[in-house]
Amino acid sequence: MADREPVIGIDLGTTNSVVATVQGGTPTVIRGRSGSNLLPSVVALAKSGKLLVGQIAKRQAITNPTDTVYASKRLLGRKFSAGQTQDAMKVLPYQVVSGEHDDIKVKLGPTDYSLPEVSAMVLKELKLDAEAFFGKPVKKAVITVPAYFNDGQRQATKDAGRIAGLDVLRIINEPTAAALAYGFGKAVNGKIAVFDLGGGTFDVSVLEVGTGVFDVIGTGGDTYLGGEDFDNRIIEWLVFDFVKEHGIDLRKDRMALQRLKDGAEKAKIELSGSKETQLNLPFISTPVGGGSALHLQKTLTREKLEELCGDLGARCVTICEQVLSDARVKVGDLKEMILVGGMTRMPKIQELVKAYFRRDPCKGVHPDEVVALGAAVQADALTTEDSEVVLLDVTPQSLGVAIAGGYVRRLIPRNTTVPTSVTEVFTTSKDLQSTVKIMVLQGESEVAHQNELLGEFILTGLRQSKRGDIEVDVTFEINSEGIVSVAARDKETGQQQSIQVTASGGLTESELKTILEDQADMMLEARTGEELGKRKAELSALAKEVQELIPQLQKATSGSEFGQDAVAKANKALEVAKRTVDAANLGKVNESIDTLTKTITLFKGVLQRIS
């Protein structure tokens, strides 16, 4: 036993990171060399040119705002041009630049670092802590990510581990890890919920636990909902009043922004314990035309904070509802509920959770450490002969292929236990089509370009025939490591093409849309009648609605040129719709649905304005 290679579990958090291991059958947090269990996920370049990580980096943040990187996890695995990145950049004091492939880099002094490199610095620090603890090299680790991270973000986390010199055994979901830590070595039987509101992300998972089996039955979340958002609400409130009074937007000044951030976070934490707190930021700015320095001094009450962040809490509850209904679990069926993440210390959040789940959260789980402990449990389970623990994890987001008309056909729905594989038959969507393009998408939107493109490939050499004649088998597979592979096979010739999805292609939504439009000739068609039937029914209902609206519109616009034009267009759309209902082409039906939906919105808008 003693000579077993040490394995660790790492919670790579937005604000803090933790490393743990299982020692003598007990999960334990490894205390850092600085004496603390938590390592701030902060990296900085000191004026001396030295790279700083953790507490020491956090401490100098105020005096060195532009060269201090925090909350980098919110950018990890994302694209520079994504809307969320652009939003995040507005409130970040450090410099974020675009890499060659629309990836994100951060500037530390003269050097641009990729996000995995930044995370790797934090991981390396934890690795060193663990090595100091064991007194020997540590390589093997399980790292956690928010359940709602997509494939690209997971890959980026894995890359970070590799850069830090770790052999990443597995990437597991944070709420799952929390459940593992909670249920490890206990005779727990039943369904439990994990509510994880951390620094940057919100996750909720429902698990069924029994005799060492941890079966995730539902998971959901939001990768842009966490403590940082609560801080930002406070910052906005502070800045807004300051602008009104002095006409200065403090966010434009990086030094001021860093101080605001610091103050907001402290105020938020204090308000978990007290009813009101003072925000005192002297010499925060100087007036434009010169004059004496300006100070910021304000009182923030718990009530005000709750008012500022009311919608954030409500969003959490909505997601909980969705996850429970997806998992077909009623609140009353839950045996236990676990709170994870620093933000769950906020009284308002506790109140919301208690009201929704109708029970007190589980005591005796440390919200900051439980995730790392769970990661350690999984690392131990994977490397121990005849381990007591089996984790049945799920894929958090749906996977599918793009089909004609710019839609998605889902092959693996979210919350499917992995490993899994699904094969479905598709057909060509155009006459004489000899090539099909398989575009692998991840996400919940019905519209292809609103999903994440994981990869794409082409199957050529199909016999030229009428559309719908040629059948192609498409197989999606997720193995136990969570790696997605997709294969397409021409049923006639047996010819086959496949890819292993590795990293996201780095496309923006609009780029993806353009590609989908340009390559419409190469799209697949879903062969399943059920989808077509559903869509046709939808189309018929819409057509009926338009038909009913036409006389109303005619009356309202009383023969004006605009009215006549609109009615003529609507009639034409109806005709097209009628023809498509008779034809069996999903793409065309979807197009028609689009046109009619637009017509209805237009009509309703006009009617509303006139009456």
Next chain:
Amino acid sequence: MAEENIDIDPDRQREIEALEAKMGTTNHYDFLGVPAGASTDEIRTAFHAMSKKFHPDRFFGKNIGTFKGRLDKVFKRIVEANQTLTDPERLKAYLEAHPFVRAAIRANASSTVAEVAAKTADEASRDAERRARLARHPYLAKSGKVQEMMARARAHIAKGEYSHAFTQVNLAAQFDATNLEVKTMLVDVRKKNEEMRSADDFKRGKEALDRGEDDLAIAAFKSASNNNPKNAEAAYKAAVLLDRKHNDPKEASTYAQKAVEAVPTNAEYRILLGRLLESAGMKALAKKHYEEALRLDPEHPDVKKYAKRRWPF
């Protein structure tokens, strides 16, 4: 069957192979080993038990040769079965596509094989008359023959002659592979037959043991255990003999494990398994079983002995 020299014990290898062979032919309920129409709870329990055995993570980082792909395949089917049967919508679609499964659920719900056998003599004679009439119809000749076999099988069952009953039902199944009644009966009779054979083997084993023919006894006890995994005493005796005779802790521990699995609350079984595991080098596991034995029966003399011993852990 050729066993690969890999880090999966031979029994588990065989189980995986058996499941792989079953993949194309059985429905989701059968694959999970639950009766058709089983409740969500039953399905979940079976799913979890199978996950514990066959989840690829159980063999993480081990040399498992060709079993890597096979295990993945088998486990994916287990997942598919679980997800289909526990999701009302998917179950509906599945049953629509597989009317036989639906029929099996109905059969399970209304009349079990036992109930059929327990029909009153009056009803049985009327049934027989009707069947005879039907059997004369040329289209139904096949079905008539099948019914004849089934009637014979029932007669055997009534007399407790399960091996004869099994022969008849098996034959009937070959005639008419789609007959649901035959299929359900086959499952039941096979199980019963195996249990009976297990009991016979066990008796044979004991007799051989009395005569001092240890090798014969080992074979008999092993067969008894394999025929009926619930026969803990057979597994235990096989393990004891294997250990004593061949000094083969690995095979012995396989049977000791079976005994423990069949009756987890028996301290004696645990002690044996613990000792065998210890000599096979699996100390942590051994310790677990010793501790469990200690908990189950603190007064057991052997347990006391182990408790006193300073474990080399």
